[in-house]
Structure formats: C-alpha cells, structure tokens
Amino acid sequence: MRLLFRFLRVGAIAALALALGTCVQRPGLLEQIETLGTLRVATVNSATTYYLDVDGPAGFEYDLAHAFADELGLALDVMVVPDREAVLTAVTSGRAHIGVGLAVSDARRQRVRFTPIYAETPLEVVYNVHDDQPDDLAALSGALTLPAGSALAGRLRRDHPDLEFSVAARANAEELMDRVANGALTATIANAHVVAMNQRYYPDLRVAFDVPGASQRTAWAFARRGATAGDDGLFNKAIAYLERTRETGRMRILRDRYFGHVERLGFVGGREFARQVEARLDRWRPYFKRAGRRHDLDWRLLAAIGYQESHWDEDAVSPTTVRGIMMLTEATAEEVDVEDRRDPLQSINGGAEYIKRMIERMPESVTRPDRIWFALAAYNIGYGHVMDARRLLEARDRDPDLWINLRDALPWLTQDRYLDETRYGYARGLEARAYVGNVRAYYDILVWMTDDSRTEKPAALSEDESAAGAGADESPEISIESPAF
Template sequence: MPDCPKTRRFLLRALLSVLFIGLFTHCSENSDKLQQIRKDGVLRVLTRNGATTYYESQGAPAGFEYQLARAFADHLGVKLEMIPVVGLDEVFTGLAEGSADIAAAGLSITPERQETLVFGPSYLSIKQFIIYNRDLNEPISSAADLIGKQIRVLGNTAHVNVLKELKQEYPNLTWAESRDFETIDLLEQLADGQIDATIINSSEFYANRAFYPSFRIGFSAGKPRKLAWAIQATHGNAGLTKAIADFFKIVTDNGKLARLIERHFTFNERRTFISTQTFLQLKEERLPEVKGMIEQVAIEYDLDWRLLAAISYQESHWDAEARSPTGVRGMMMLTRATAEELNVDNRLDPMQSLRGGARYYKKLLSRLPSGIEPSDRSWFALAAYNIGLGHVEDARVITEANGGNPNLWNDVRERLPLLRQRKWYKPTRYGYARGDEAARYVRNIRDYYSLLTWDELNRYRVPPPRIAADYLPAEFNRGFDAM
C-alpha cells in the first residue's frame, strides 16, 4: 500500500472512529442500568423476610434494609419495589436472572461471592455468634463443647466456612446445612430443642433477642464480616455501583446510617413490653392532661373511652410527640401513609391523631369477616392495628389449617407467632410478620383497659395484680382469663 498523507489521514480517522464508538458503547453500557431505573421510575430490590431486613408492621413496610433501600430510592428520585424471597440461593439466582437491580438482604462480603457480584460500601460489621438455649442445654463456651451436639446452620453462608475451619482442629465436629431456611427457622428449632446450637450474625441475634430471652452466646467464631448491598458484576452496572457508593457516603456523613443502626440493632437489656408500675405512674401524671380529648373523640366515634385510652397508652404512653424507629408518630402512632388515608395532616396534633386512630380502628372493625362474633371483633381489630389486616387474615388461614377456629380470637392468638416461622409464612399472601408482638400488643391493651376499669369502679382501692373479667363490659369478656 502506498504510504501517502491522504492514506494516513484516512486510516487515522477510521481508527479514531472505532475508538470513539467503542468508548461511547462502553460508557453507555456502564450507565445502562442506572438510566433504565430512572427511566422506569422504579428501583427493584431483592431482600429476605426477617426482623433485620424487611417485613410489614402496622400495615406498612419496615426493617433495616427496607429503610435504607427506601432512602436510596428517594435519593434517585424513583419508587421502591421490594421483592422478598426465601433463602440466599433465591437472592443470588434473582440477581443473576435480572429480576431485580440490587440485593439488600444482610449479605456478607466473601471472596466467593465477589467472583460474580459487586458489593457496595459496607454498612455494618458483624460477628458470627454460636448460640444455644440455656434452658435446654449445658453451657457452650468453646468449639470443644460442640462435639456431639445437633448443629444446624444456613447453607451457602459464611457460617459453613466457620464450621469447616473449626473442623480442622476438631475432626469429630458435625453439622447439618439448610439452604431453604431463614434465620428465624433456626431460632425456632433452637427454642423447640430440635437442635442444640446454631450460628447467626450478631445483628440478627440482637434484633431477635427480646423474643428468645433464654438464648445465650456461646462464643464468637471466625473473622468479623462486613455486610453490604450486592449487584451483578456486569459492565452495565458501573453507573449504579457509583450511585450506591455516593449514597452511602451521604448517609454516613449526615449520620442517618448510624441512627438506623442504633434503632434496629442496639439491644436494651432492660426493655420490657409491659410495666404496670409505669402505667400507674403515667396514669396519674399524663392521663389527666389528655383525658378530656380522649373522652370527646370516644363519644364522636362511639367507643369506650377507656379502650381508646388503653390503645393510645400502648402506642405512645400518651405522648403526642412520640416517634418509633419505623417512623410512625403521634399519640396513636400513625404511619405517614395511614395518616394521609385518614386525612390527618399533622400527626403530632393529639386531637387529629386520636381521631385518625379511632377512624382507623373502626375501619378495621368494619372490614373483619362477619363470622367473627362481636365479643372477639375488638381483639382482631387491635391485632390488625398492630401488624395489618392482611397478616391477621394470614393467621386466620393458618389457624384453620391447624384445626382451629379462625373466628375465635383465642385460637388465632395462639397461631399468630407462627407468622415468624418460614414454613408457615411462606405460603401466605403477606409473608413474615411479628405475630407474637401482635398477640402481646392485644394483651397489653386488655390489661391497661382492665386497670382503667378498676380505677373507675373502685378509685380508693389498690388494684390487684390481675383484674377479673367480670369488671369488663360484655364485649371484652370472652377469653380474657385464657390470655
């Protein structure tokens, strides 16, 4: 080929065109996923049902991973779609198949996972606890104590690697792995005595400890792990990876991440669900200030004022400015979505909050199946106020499948805790829920109601530890002593 200036210029232009096209294509691929998310207006997030990740509470989504994912969706200016799955295998499969954009599921960063996944910045460092049930087992304080024990862990997790490392020093160590379990399944097996020990992340231990007071940490094993969000390792995800990194820098710098961690994973040993002494004290200190408002709203909505007072105490301790870790606020602790539905524009206004809560309670009452007797309807409505009507209906389905009567509160109350067990909540429509909290919530309100009733009937006598059901109106009598 003759070497002339015109030929060289032609070749140079051709080479630059190829480079430009390649560079443009590479940049386009790198930003495709983020652009698509913004174009669709939806961020799809794979997660797992659980106390540390995602669940529904009071009819609204909750959980640490949900709160963080919602903040990221807001940061991008798009809506959030949470996609709950069961087990880590489904999380990784979903990412590989492109059914979601990211996975926010309490995933620890491991070299094996980094071969196919890209992790965002770590948001939490966790330890791996070997735990046991002190009521059923001898203390476990070292790996040697695990020999001969029934041990089960989640498959495809770093916990398996911990046991493999321990087995090098203790060859007789054995265990079982379950790939279709969730942490709550292991906790339930440990509580029932089906296994002697298991391994869970420290974050999961503290988030669930209040529900399993007999569980103890034997020892911590393996190296601390870092949790992070994961996305599939493809060229088209570079823009999304950077957006995640930018977001975590923002929430770290402004303290939002630290506040979320404190709310969800800090355990208070002295936390209790019901304190009669505190109730009696606040009944004297706070109730007189709000009693007039409670009585007025009760008249407006044809309710017993003592019931409305008991609900508002359970929700906020009669604190008009109360706020929960999940963002519900006010005297009746309404979610923002519920407040909008009820036309409550200021959740911190006690009258608006009381009226909104009363309307919501009456609405739940009206939506209950007609087969539920009037004597039980209040308890079902209160449970729905706490975890949502959908979860209550799931519990009724489970109750019927167990041979119980789905229209009797006592039968359903006994099955509500099953909503924490994967084998029971997996087939349901609404999934995981803290059903035991709902049962306790209703019982607390009944106790507060009985104390208020006793105070009305006999102001000058100290209430006994337990108030007889005879002091309650007829509609509150059924099943009281059985709770």
C-alpha cells in the same frame, strides 16, 4: 411477591429490544437500566431487609435501595425471593440488578461481586435461660442449629472443623429463636439486631456469648464482570452511593431508625403500669372518655392502647417518625382526618377512629371479644397481614375466627416456610402478638382499678409470675389475659 412502583414505558422497552437485536454494540448494564427506567433489586422478606408495614413498604435494606434508585432517577422494582440462595441466583441469572441484605462469605464471592462492606453486626449465640449457659462453641457441639444456606455455616465448617451442628431447611433465624425460646432447640446463632428484636417477645431467650472472631458483614451483590463494556457503571455508582451515605451520616440515621430502639422497647411490668396510672392518666382521662363515647368503645381500652403506644406522652416520637399519644403515622392521621398528631385530643380521637374501623372491618364470623384482639393486631401490623394469618390457619384446618389460633399464627408471618402462602409477605407477627397481649393486660388493670368493687386482682398484677393468665377469662367486661404467651 413483587412491588412495582411504576409501569415500564412501552417505547423504552421497544427501543432496548431493537438495540439488542441488531449488530449495534450491546449497551452496558447501567445504560440498559436507565433506558428501562427501573432498578430491580432482589431480597427476602425479613425484619432487617424488606416487609410491608401498616403504611406500605419498609425495612432497612428497602429504604437504602429506594434512596439509591431515587438518586439515579429510577423506579424501584423489589423482587422478593424465598431465601438468600435465591437472591444470589436472581443476581447471577440477570433477573435482578442487585441483591441486597446478603452476608459476605468466601463461597459467595466465587459467585458474585460485592460492594465494600457497609454494615458489620456481632453474631450472638442464644439459648434458653432454663438451660445451662454454654461457655463456648465447643460446649454446643451437637446441640447447635443454624438456618440452611447461611454464610456462617460455611465459616464454622472452615474455622471449627470439629464442631458438630445441624441446619434447618426453610427456617430463618427468627424461627429458630422461637424454637430455642420454647425449648425445642438448645441454641442458635443470629445477628445482634435480630436477637434484640426477639428478646422483647421471648423473655426466656438469653445471649450466651458473641461468636469469637465472627460477625455478619453485609454488602450489596452484583453479577460478576462480563465482557460487555459498561458493566461496571452501576457497580461503581453503588459503591460511591454507599460510601457517601456512610460519610454523611445517613447510614447511621437509617440504622438507628430500624435498630436503635429495639432495646428501649418492650413490656413494662403490670405493677409499674399501675403506679403510672396515678401519675399520668388523670390528665388524659377526659379525652379518652370523650373518644370512647363518640366511637362506642370502652375508654379504658383506648387508654390501654395509648399507654402501649406512648406511655401517655403527648410528645412521643418513634424512630420511624410516628408520633403523639396514639403514635399515628402520617398516612393513618390523614385517613382519620387528624391535622396535628401532637395535639392530644386529635391524637386520641384519631386512634379511636382507626381502631373502630379495624373492629368494623373484621369478618362478621369473628365475634367479640376476639374481634377486638384481631383489630388490635391489625392496628399494629396492618389489616392485610392479619388476613394472611387467617388464611394460613384455614389452610391448616384451624378455626381462623379464634384469637387463640390467630395468636399462634402471627409468628408464622416471620417464618420463610409460610411466606409463599401469603399475599403481603413478611410481617412482624411476634411484635403484633406481644402488642395485643400488652394492651389486654393494661386494659385488665384499668378495669380492676376503675371498678369500685375491686374483687380479684388481675393476673397482670399478680406477685406470683407463675400465676399469670390464671383466671384470665373472669375479668369484667372484655375478658383478657396476661401477656404470658
């Protein structure tokens, strides 16, 4: 998949071709790029690099590269490739001007030249809480699995020659953590940011220890210096840009936008939610009811979304600048005619309008209540990604109209081996799955709390955690389950 922000001018291409086809000295790389008007960047789909969010392209490396292109007055052409090895190949072959989101290693330095390291993240060994916690790497010999082609694999072979581990082809760190959390693998290693993100979705995932003397050191990669004068121009500008971004604090702000909140998010327990209903919901209940009547939706579903988004805080602002009770982005607010996202009434009406549109947009073959859960996933990660998950299911002869199947498929959007089959690439499918489960649990509690009969306590309020999900389809109105996936 490629994201092209601006068409190349035919005249510029012709002029460059003429220059290259004559005896005139070949222009340097930076001069070529400036003539073409486009900076080509190679990367992979991942939570830390580049992905399509609800409102378009996002990711730490994407934002960093986009700002660099803007500074140079260039359009940005993002070349998404299957894995880090393909990023290196794109750079060395000249198909891409820069490779971003790469960990530096001695082996990779033999193939490309790196800018100075601009990010260093601890590497953590993760295991399943139901297994014995390993004390060191030696205890994991023969039971450790890493992504194939990772920079760490080469380093471990060099520094720990007696350590036995396996590598998994076409599997990234997120997929391996999924396997660890589900008991299929014993342990893996990932950078701390990715671990923190995934621990929100996998309560059984634990950090055993940091890999001693190791960290993920990230830099941009360029083709090695050639004989042509001017090859250093872009490289030097990138070094200066990254250093300036670090010195001015822009790097820290960008890092906090994507990674600073990961440990603050997550599912607040059902009992805590029930306590907060009494303290916070009464103020906004009339607004949720009014929006529910206007859009023919259960007001308790809207209230559950609002709690998941902001904990009913009218002043809530996320690191990505979405804001308000329903945490609308600027683009979504404009789409549903919300002028002030901080206004509670506008925010709740806007969120109701948007979830209603998602419900109506779902294929007719998706029936209620699954249609609601599909729409909630689209509210979180975007309609296109939900359709990608449905296509993956269809290709595997699984019914794409059932939530129980879509719930299985959403995490596939984080896994390299599936991305070639998608139209919209990487998505935070684990987050979407957790999001829907949380909203369903909150809704279940609200139904129970507002039902005069108050019969069986919902699973999300059960004192027995092992009972979560039991009898989940017996709730009144929209049947929902607990967030125990």
